[in-house]
Amino acid sequence: MFELHLSEFTREEFLRDYWQKKPVLIRQGFKNFVDPISADELAGLAMEAEVESRLVYKKDGQWQAQFGPFDGYDHLGEEDWSLVVQALDNWSEDAAKMIEPFRFIPHWRLDDLMTSFATKGGSVGPHIDKYDVFICQGSGTRRWRVGDSGDHQEFSAHEVLLHVKPFDAIIDAEVNAGDILYIPPGFPHEGVSLNTSMSFSVGFRTTSTVNLFSGLADHLIDNELGEELIEDPERKAVEHSGEINQDDYQLIKQQLTQLLDNDDVVKQFIGCYMAKAKHELDLMPADEPLTPADISEILTTNSLMRLGGLRAFYFNDTVEQGICYIDGNEYNFAANIAPAIKLLCDNVEVQPKQLTKWHKNEAFSQFICEQINAGYWYFAE
Numbered sequence: 001m002f003e004l005h006l007s008e009f010t011r012e013e014f015l016r017d018y019w020q021k022k023p024v025l026i027r028q029g030f031k032n033f034v035d036p037i038s039a040d041e042l043a044g045l046a047m048e049a050e051v052e053s054r055l056v057y058k059k060d061g062q063w064q065a066q067f068g069p070f071d072g073y074d075h076l077g078e079e080d081w082s083l084v085v086q087a088l089d090n091w092s093e094d095a096a097k098m099i100e101p102f103r104f105i106p107h108w109r110l111d112d113l114m115t116s117f118a119t120k121g122g123s124v125g126p127h128i129d130k131y132d133v134f135i136c137q138g139s140g141t142r143r144w145r146v147g148d149s150g151d152h153q154e155f156s157a158h159e160v161l162l163h164v165k166p167f168d169a170i171i172d173a174e175v176n177a178g179d180i181l182y183i184p185p186g187f188p189h190e191g192v193s194l195n196t197s198m199s200f201s202v203g204f205r206t207t208s209t210v211n212l213f214s215g216l217a218d219h220l221i222d223n224e225l226g227e228e229l230i231e232d233p234e235r236k237a238v239e240h241s242g243e244i245n246q247d248d249y250q251l252i253k254q255q256l257t258q259l260l261d262n263d264d265v266v267k268q269f270i271g272c273y274m275a276k277a278k279h280e281l282d283l284m285p286a287d288e289p290l291t292p293a294d295i296s297e298i299l300t301t302n303s304l305m306r307l308g309g310l311r312a313f314y315f316n317d318t319v320e321q322g323i324c325y326i327d328g329n330e331y332n333f334a335a336n337i338a339p340a341i342k343l344l345c346d347n348v349e350v351q352p353k354q355l356t357k358w359h360k361n362e363a364f365s366q367f368i369c370e371q372i373n374a375g376y377w378y379f380a381e
C-alpha cells in the first residue's frame with residue numbers, strides 16, 4: 001500500500017495553501033517508492049488496442065506523436081522518447097493503489113492514473129494542463145521546470161501536441177523516486193528525463209460548463225425529460241412584434257431555471273454523469289454467474305474489490321431513499337441497505353469484517369450479485 005507523507009503540511013494545509021493555487025514539490029511524498037508496474041509491462045500494455053497510449057519524441061528537431069497500440073519500440077533508439085499510458089488504474093490493480101492516498105479529494109474529481117516511461121532526454125514538451133495533477137516520480141530521475149500561471153503563449157508543436165513558449169521557472173528541480181510534484185491547472189511545466197525513468201500522474205479534472213450542459217441535454221433526451229412547453233394564457237397584445245420583451249425573456253429564462261431548480265432531475269443527471277467511466281473498463285464478469293447464496297457465503301471470507309476505473313457515487317440524502325449511481329447508470333435498492341452501498345462507493349476494497357452485518361441480507365446479496373455478474377466488483381483471492 002502506498003502511504004502519502006505530505007511532510008511539511010497536513011492534508012488540510014495542502015488544500016488551503018496549494019490546491020488549485022500553486023505548484024509544490026513534496027520531497028519523498030512516498031517513502032521507499034517502488035514502481036507498481038515495470039517498464040516492460042507498460043510497454044506490453046501499450047500494445048493492446050483497448051489501452052490508450054501515445055509515444056512522443058523528436059525527429060530531425062520536430063516533435064512527433066503517435067497513438068497506440070504499438071507493435072514495437074526498437075525503431076525509437078535509446079534516447080529522447082517517452083511512452084504515455086492513460087488510465088493505468090483500469091489495467092493494473094497494483095498501480096491503482098497509488099490513487100488511494102489521494103482519496104481526501106473526492107472520487108468524482110478524479111480523472112485517471114497516467115503513467116509515463118521515458119528514456120534519457122525523453123519529454124512530452126513544455127505545456128499547460130487544464131487539470132490538477134500529482135506527478136509521482138518512480139524509478140529514475142527527471143528534471144521538472146514549472147512556471148507561474150498567467151499569460152502564456154501556446155502553439156501547436158504537432159497536430160496533437162499543444163506546447164507553450166519558453167517560461168521562467170518558479171520550480172526547477174531534479175526529482176527522484178518517491179518525490180511528488182503537484183501542479184494545478186494553468187501552470188506551464190516541462191519534465192525531461194535525465195535517465196530511464198517512470199512517473200505516475202494522479203490527475204483530477206472538472207467538467208466545463210458547455211460539456212455539463214451538453215451532458216444534461218443528452219440526459220434529458222435519453223430519459224424523455226424536459227419536454228414542457230411555455231404556457232402563456234395571460235398574454236397581452238404587443239406594440240413591437242419584433243421585440244423579445246423583458247417579460248418574455250424572463251418567461252423563456254424561467255423555462256431553463258425551472259429545470260435547473262428541479263433537484264430530482266439535476267441530481268439524477270449529475271449522479272449518472274459523474275459515474276460515467278472516463279476510460280474503457282476492463283470488465284471482469286465471473287466465468288460462471290454466481291447466485292446471491294454463493295455471494296453471501298464468499299462475503300464472509302473474501303474482500304470485495306471494486307474494478308479499477310469504476311465510478312460509483314451517492315448523494316447522502318437520496319442514498320437513504322435507495323438510489324446510487326454506478327458506471328453512468330442510476331441503481332435502485334432497498335433503502336435499508338444504504339449503509340452497505342455507501343461502503344461500496346467510498347472504498348475500493350471492502351473487507352469481510354465491514355460486511356458482517358450485511359452478508360446475510362437478501363437485498364444486499366442480490367444487489368452485489370448483479371454487480372459482480374456484470375463485472376463491476378470481484379472477490380479478492
Ligand code: SIN
Nearest residue numbers: 116124133191199201
Ligand atoms: C509526463 O509525465 O511525461 C507528462 C506529465 C505531465 O506533464 O502532465
Ligand code: CO
Nearest residue numbers: 127128129189
Ligand atoms: Co502536464
